[in-house]
Amino acid sequence: xxxxxxxxxxxxxxxxxxxxxxxxxxxxxxxxxxxxxxxxxxxxxxxxxxxxxxxxxxxxxxxxxxxxxxxxxxxxxxxxxxxxxxxxxxxxxxxxxxxxxxxxxxxxxxxxxxxxxxxxxxxxxxxxxxxxxxxxxxxxxxxxxxxxxxxxxxxxxxxxxxxxxxxxxxxxxxxxxxxxxxxxxxxxxxxxxxxxxx
Amino acid sequence: xxxxxxxxxxxxxxxxxxxxxxxxxxxxxxxxxxxxxxxxxxxxxxxxxxxxxxxxxxxxxxxxxxxxxxxxxxxxxxxxxxxxxxxxxxxxxxxxxxxxxxxxxxxxxxxxxxxxxxxxxxxxxxxxxxxxxxxxxxxxxxxxxxxxxxxxxxxxxxxxxxxxxxxxxxxxxxxxxxxxxxxxxxxxxxxxxxxxxxxxxxxxxxx
Amino acid sequence: xxxxxxxxxxxxxxxxxxxxxxxxxxxxxxxxxxxxxxxxxxxxxxxxxxxxxxxxxxxxxxxxxxxxxxxxxxxxxxxxxxxxxxxxxxxxxxxxxxxxxxxxxxxxxxxxxxxxxxxxxxxxxxxxxxxxxxxxxxxxxxxxxxxxxxxxxxxxxxxxxxxxxxxxxxxxxxxxxxxxxxxxxxxxxxxxxxxxxxxxxxxxxxxxxxxxxxxxxxxxxxxxxxxxxxxxxxxxxxxxxxxxxxxxxxxxxxxxxxxxxxxxxxxxxxxxxxxxxxxxxxxx
Numbered sequence: 029x030x031x032x033x034x035x036x037x038x039x040x041x042x043x044x045x046x047x048x049x050x051x052x053x054x055x056x057x058x059x060x061x062x063x064x065x066x067x068x069x070x071x072x073x074x075x076x077x078x079x080x081x082x083x084x085x086x087x088x089x090x091x092x093x094x095x096x097x098x099x100x101x102x103x104x105x106x107x108x109x110x111x112x113x114x115x116x117x118x119x120x121x122x123x124x125x126x127x128x129x130x131x132x133x134x135x136x137x138x139x140x141x142x143x144x145x146x147x148x149x150x151x152x153x154x155x156x157x158x159x160x161x162x163x164x165x166x167x168x169x170x171x172x173x174x175x176x177x178x179x180x181x182x183x184x185x186x187x188x189x190x191x192x193x194x195x196x197x198x199x200x201x202x203x204x205x206x207x208x209x210x211x212x213x214x215x216x217x218x219x220x221x222x223x224x225x226x
Numbered sequence: 227x228x229x230x231x232x233x234x235x236x237x238x239x240x241x242x243x244x245x246x247x248x249x250x251x252x253x254x255x256x257x258x259x260x261x262x263x264x265x266x267x268x269x270x271x272x273x274x275x276x277x278x279x280x281x282x283x284x285x286x287x288x289x290x291x292x293x294x295x296x297x298x299x300x301x302x303x304x305x306x307x308x309x310x311x312x313x314x315x316x317x318x319x320x321x322x323x324x325x326x327x328x329x330x331x332x333x334x335x336x337x338x339x340x341x342x343x344x345x346x347x348x349x350x351x352x353x354x355x356x357x358x359x360x361x362x363x364x365x366x367x368x369x370x371x372x373x374x375x376x377x378x379x380x381x382x383x384x385x386x387x388x389x390x391x392x393x394x395x396x397x398x399x400x401x402x403x404x405x406x407x408x409x410x411x412x413x414x415x416x417x418x419x420x421x422x423x424x425x426x427x428x429x430x431x432x433x
Numbered sequence: 434x435x436x437x438x439x440x441x442x443x444x445x446x447x448x449x450x451x452x453x454x455x456x457x458x459x460x461x462x463x464x465x466x467x468x469x470x471x472x473x474x475x476x477x478x479x480x481x482x483x484x485x486x487x488x489x490x491x492x493x494x495x496x497x498x499x500x501x502x503x504x505x506x507x508x509x510x511x512x513x514x515x516x517x518x519x520x521x522x523x524x525x526x527x528x529x530x531x532x533x534x535x536x537x538x539x540x541x542x543x544x545x546x547x548x549x550x551x552x553x554x555x556x557x558x559x560x561x562x563x564x565x566x567x568x569x570x571x572x573x574x575x576x577x578x579x580x581x582x583x584x585x586x587x588x589x590x591x592x593x594x595x596x597x598x599x600x601x602x603x604x605x606x607x608x609x610x611x612x613x614x615x616x617x618x619x620x621x622x623x624x625x626x627x628x629x630x631x632x633x634x635x636x637x638x639x640x641x642x643x644x645x646x647x648x649x650x651x652x653x654x655x656x657x658x659x660x661x662x663x664x665x666x667x668x669x670x671x672x673x674x675x676x677x678x679x680x681x682x683x684x685x686x687x688x689x690x691x692x693x694x695x696x697x698x699x700x701x702x703x704x705x706x707x708x709x710x711x712x713x714x715x716x717x
Contacts, residue, residue, distance in 0.1 A: 036326055040334040047338035051345055051449045059299055065335035067303035068327055070279045071310025075324075076529035076558045077275035078315060079583075083557065085269040087578040099266035103273025107280065119234040121270050126429055127238030128267045130418035131245035132564045136622025137418075140652060141411035144626070145404050148650030157397045161649070164401015165408075172409035189405060191364055196402025198365040199394050200642035202372025203658060207503060207638030209456070209686040210660040211341035213679040214502030216453075216460045218334065226461045245564075249627070264568035265575045271561030275529075319533070320582065328533050336498030344686070348452040349445045351693035356701050366698075370691045376661045378466035379684030380691075388469050396472065399642050400649045407646055 030225035041223035044215045164192040235424035241267075242422030282307065306331075368394055437700035448693070455689045459681035466681060473648065474665040477633055477655025481514050481603070488602035489521045489595065491630075493566075493620065494531035494538075496609040500637050501534055504607040506663035506676040507635040508538040511605070513670050516545030521591055522553040523601070525569065525577075527614030532557045532581045549582075550589040557581035562611070563619035570598035570623050598628040603654075607635040617644050625652050633657070 032038065046061040089096040102124060108117040149165045151158050170178065171189035178186045220226045241263050247253070248260030286300035295301060313323040357363045374380030375391025420426035484490070492511075496504050515522060522542070524535040535555045547553050556577045559565045569576045573595055577586055586592050594600065604624040608617050617634055624630040633655040634644055641658030648656050657666060660683060663676030 036330040039326075040330040043331060043335045044338040047335055047342070050342070052446060060302055061335060062339070063299040063303040064306045064331065065339070066282070067306030068310050068332045069336070070282050071307045071314065072328065072332060073275055073529045074279050074307075074311050075314030075319065076532070077272055077560070079319065079581075080275075080558050080560050081269075081272045083577055083579040084272060084559065091578070095262075096266070096269060099269035100273075102266075103270045106270070106273050106277060110280070110284075116230045119230070120237060121273075122429075123234035123238040124241055125267060125270055125274070126421055127241040128245060128263055128564050129562065130238070130421040131242035132264065132567050133619070133622070134242075134415050134418035134422075135246045135249040136563075136626055137411045137415055137618075140621045140626045141407055141618065142415075144650055144652050145408055145411075145646060148646075148652075149404060157393075160397050161401045161404070164398065165404040168402050168405025169408060171405065190361060192398070192402035193406060194361045194364040194402070195368045195394070196399045196406070196642060198368030199372050199399040200403075200639070201365065201369040202376065202391075203638035203641040205344075205347055205369075205373055205638070205687065205690060206376055206659045206661060206683065207500075208341060208344040208347060209683055210503050210638070210679065211337050211499055212344040212452075212456055212686075213460065213660070213682045215334065215338050215341055216456050216682065217675075217679065220457060220460050245567075261568060261571055261575065264564045264571075268559060268561040268565035268568060268576055271565065275560055320536075325533075328530070332530070333498040333501065337502065340499030344456075345449045345452050348690055348693060349448040351690045352440070352448060352697040353445075355694050355697060357698050366694060370694060373687040373691055376659070377684040377687045378468055378680060379464075379688055381469060382466070383688065388471070392472050395642065395645055396649060400646050403643050404646045407643070 032223050032225060037218075037223045041219045044219060048215075163188070168192050168196075231427075235427060239422055239424055242418070246422070279307070368398070437703055440696070441700060451689060452686065455685040456682045459685050460679075463678070464681045464684075466684060468664050468668050468677065468680060470665045470668060471662075473645075473656050473658070474662050474669070476648070477657055478514075478666060478669045480631070480633060480654045481511065484518065484520060484602050486518045487520065489523065489591075489600060490515065491598070491601045491604045491624075492522060492524050492535070493604070493606040493608070493615065494524055494526040494535040495528055495606055495614045495616070496534070496637070497528050497530050497613070500609040502675070502679070503637045503659050503663065504609070504635055505534060505538055506660065506674050507657045507666065508534075508607055509541050509674060510663060510666040510670055510672070510676065511635075512538065512541045513672055516542060516547070519545075519552070520602075523591065523595065524553075524555045526558050527560075527562060527566070529558055531614075536581065550584065551591055554589055554591050555581040556586075562615050563623060566615050566619060566623045567627065570628055572597065598624055598630050601630050604630045604632045605635060606632070608640060609637045610640060617647075621647055621652055635662075 043061055043065075046057045049055055050058040085096050085100060089100075102121040105117050106121045108114045149162055151162070153159050153162055167185050167189035169189070171186040171193065173186070244256060244263055245260045248257045283304070286304050289297050289300040290304070293300075310327055313321065313327060317323050355366055357366055371384075371387055372391050372394055374384050375387035381388050417426065421429060492508070494508070512522070522539070524532075524539065526532050526535060532555055539553055539555060542553050557580060559569065559576050565576055573592070574586055579585060580589065598604065604620065606615070606617060606620040608620070610616055611619065617636060617640060620632055620634070624632045631654045632652075634647070634653055635657045636644060636659075638659035641656065644653065644656055647653035657663065660676055660679050663674070664680045667674045667676050
């Protein structure tokens, strides 16, 4: 075992251990490190934001695109929410942000998430896999028919839809566990291999 | 009245309609306007990044005014916030100081917080994940098979697990997820249309 | 009190300790279990290998600290495929931490003789999610006037060759979800559907299930999901990296969680049987 002499390794390892100490008991060290993390994250967001502002707005405006003053003013108006007498002005940039994103997302969603997905379901049902995909899609869509209640024998359709969705959520659960365990593996590798040199 | 209610609705309508029409119709003037709208949106979004930081400063400054320097948590947060900004803007993002803050404070702590869930899943697996009905059984069985199939040791324990996992992910899962995705997309389009048409104004604060 | 009741009342910290040991022991003493390559990873590898030499690729580093253990190894493994083919790389990011991760991963390209500005560029962070990606896809210079290192875009030879998303042979998003940035659905909409640029996804385990639909429909050419996929990709390229190193610990943790689930359900069945027997006895 060769413990690292790099101060960064010590800071990183002790920060991670401070966070893991909450598994034993809620304690002041955990809360302190958590707050330090929040402060650092917020600081990084501001630093990156300043550079993004320079690249996206300030430099192009300085080079002649003076109309960019308009979105800059709209951006400043976002902060009107902190002044009660003019907080209503914050609705203008918000409506601009939301209206644009609604339009951009909607136009693509029709093609990619509805047409594209449904065309991929309408395949030649000449194999078991194709049949399962087709039945899974149709029955799980039937489950979301909220304006019409399936009853009697027809209720079997939405019941099977529920089963297919549970299978999908089970697959998602298995992969989620993998994702979270990976994060722990990363920290343990840092602590044992990089810091403690085991 | 106009600025409070009508203007935000008009802006949402004009912007949403322009970018949508530009996508489906090849009209150069509309496409150029849509491109400008999206570029402007990216500028406004940069300012939105600062909203979180302003909120943090306000909350923790209030804490310090109330508790004084005894509140070491708020003090540490604000101190780290200021240090990160000074180092980042003063020395630059390629500097050793900024990289130190990112590599040895931000990343390890963030990863550790994320990974706490792995431990909570461990306890929940024993105490809460119970097969009480058919749906729960399907969810847990597929979950366990996928967990075993994605790792080498799982393949040793259950040799059929990797192939079964592949089939679950590429066939069974696709059927269920596709229904959720299409239904979700329809709902999403409905809400987007309501925002553009001015029927959903609560999202930007108009009653 | 029988064993199942004792386990039920066991302090949760014992479970935490067992999880920690399951991860720590294989980290310190690797077992070296063989890795099997799945269909999804093989498909992704085949697609990336089929890219023409010297083509251009756009990579979105759209993740935060916490997911770098899954996604950095994927990026690095991909760069080992790009290197010998001299595939040029442009990196963008919708998360504040993304450019730093991009810078870290792109250091690998130096061993293939890559020059910054000519063979690879890190454009940095963009705000605004999908709308900004859409604007970038139509005209990159409308969003970035300077790169991450504050060079003028116009001075970078690689950026002179790029006028829209159509100039890329492939786009890739290394993604942990849309919250705070651009998600996988947004990338499908803006690269594949809007511009016809093929897309592959590198994502955390959480997103694997929902995005498999895009692979099946052909809208996405491949997907790498989590650390396991990174390990499989490393096996295909013949370079052992962080992905492979973590798989033993991943194995032990997964098997432990499955064991906990089984044990918990056996305990439930046993206590139900006992309650029935006790109830039946009482009614007599």
